[in-house]
Amino acid sequence: MTERTSWRSAQELIEKHTGQITSARSVNEGYNSEIAVVINETTFVKGLRADHPRVWTQERERQINPHVCHVSAALLWSETSAGWDLNGFEFLDGHPATYLPGSHDLERIVAMVARWPSAPAGVEMKQAPLRWASYSDRADLFAGDCLSHTDWSPSNVLIVHGQARMLDWAWPTKGACWLDPACWIVWLIASGHTPEQAEARACELRTFATAPKEAVSAFAAAQAAMWEDIGEHAPHPGLAAAAANWAKYRSA
Template identity: 35%
Template sequence: MPRRRHWHELPDEVRRHVEHHTGAVHAAYSVPTGASCALAAVLDTDTGRIFCKGGEIDGPTAWLYRNEARVNPYLPEAAPRLRWTMEEQGWLLLGFEFAAGRHPDLSPESPDLLPVVQLLSSLNHQLTPAPPIPMQRFADRWRDLIAPELVAGETLLHTDMTPRNFLLGDQLRLVDWSSPARGAAWVDTAFMLVRLIRAGHEPAAAEAWARQVPAWARASDEALKAFADGLVRLWERKQQAAPGPHHGPLLDAARQWRAHRERTNSR
C-alpha cells in the first residue's frame, strides 16, 4: 500500500492546482481509513468542505482512483458526487462532496441494520443494468474461487462492503467505489452478511436479515454455498499473504457462514 501523506506534505504546485478548483484551503484533516490512498483528507476551503483522495500517477493504486472517477457519474445519490479530478506534477487527486456521518453499528438489534438493507435493495434496483462503461466482471475477478455462472449478472457491484465505507448522517451513503464490478445483484449483500456475523449475529440470523434484499432472496442455495466457500479461501489467502488484525475475525466469520451453508444445503 502507498505511504500515507498529509496535505502539507504534497508539493506546493500540487496544492496550488487543487486550490484552482476549491479556492484557498484553510484547514486539512487527514482521514485514517482508506489504505489504498496516499492522500485522504477533508479540506476546508473557500467553496466549502471537500473530501480529497488520491496518490501518485505511477503508484500501484492509481488504477483504483481512475475506476472511481469513471464510475461516479453513473452512481445514485447515495454516493457522494465527484466534483473534480486533477492530474499534475505526478499526482492524481479526486475531489468529492463532503459526506458527514458515522459508520453504522451492525450488531444484533441495532437500528442501523434497517437503513443498510434498504440501501442495498435500492442500489440493486438503481444499478441494474450496469452502466455502459468498461468494467471487470466479478466472475473474472473470482474465476479461481467460484464457477463463473453462479455469480454472473448485469448489476454494478461495489464489492468492498466494509462498514467504514458506509456513512450514516441525514441519509446512509456508500463511499469508495474504487473496485466496481459487473455481476449478480446479491453479491454485495453476501459480502455484507459476513460483516454481520463478525459483529455478533448468528449465521441464520444474518441470512434472515439478508432475505430482506429481494436479489438475495432469489439467489440459489448452490450459489450461496459456493460463494461462502470462495470467501473462506479468499480470506485464508489474505491472512497468509499479509496477516492483519481484521483478517482473522473475518476469516472466522466466513467459516461460520460456510458451515451454516453446508448444513442448510445438506437438508
C-alpha cells in the same frame, strides 16, 4: 494497505479547485488511499500517486460516480497532473455505520441497497466470475448483469442525516444481483451476527432472498478461501473466521 501521505505534497493541485485551504483534516478510516483529507469542511479529497499500482481505481471511481452518486457522494472535480491522481468529492458529514446486531444502521443499509442502480453500460468494471475464479471452481455461478460494490467494510458506509451512503466505489463489479448482500454477510458475522441472523438481514433484500442456493453456497466457500488467503492483510481480523463460519453453515 497503503500508507497515508501528507496532503501538503499536493496542496497546490488541491487549491486549484478548492481555493485557499483554511482547514484540513486527514481521515484515518479507510485503507487504500495515499491522501484522504477533508478540506475546508466542504470537500473530501482522495488521491494516489500516478505511479501507484492501484491508481486505476481512481479512474473507476470517476466513471461510476454519475451512476451511484444518489447513494454515495458526488464527485466535484478531478486532477491528474504533477504526479498525482486526485478526486474531490462533496464532503458528507456523517459517521461510519455500525454493524452490531440490532443496529439501526442495518435497516438504513437495506434501504440504500434497494436503491442501487443497475450496471451502467460503457463503464469498465471487474467481472464477478473472473474476480473470484481463483477461489472457486463454480465462479460461473457469480455471473449476472447487476452492479456490485463488494467492499463492505463499515468504514465505507457513512450514515448521513439518518441515511446510509456507500463510499469508495473503487472496485465496481458486474455480476449476480445478490453479490453485495452476500459480501455484506461476511462483515455482519465478523461483527457479531450468527450466520442465520446475517442471512435473515440480507434476506430483507429481494435479490438475496431469491438467490439460487447453490450459487450462494459456492460464493460463501469462495469468500472463506479468499479471506483465508488474504490472512493478516485483511482489514478486520475476524473476516477469515466469519467467512469460514458462513461457508460451514451453508454446507451443513
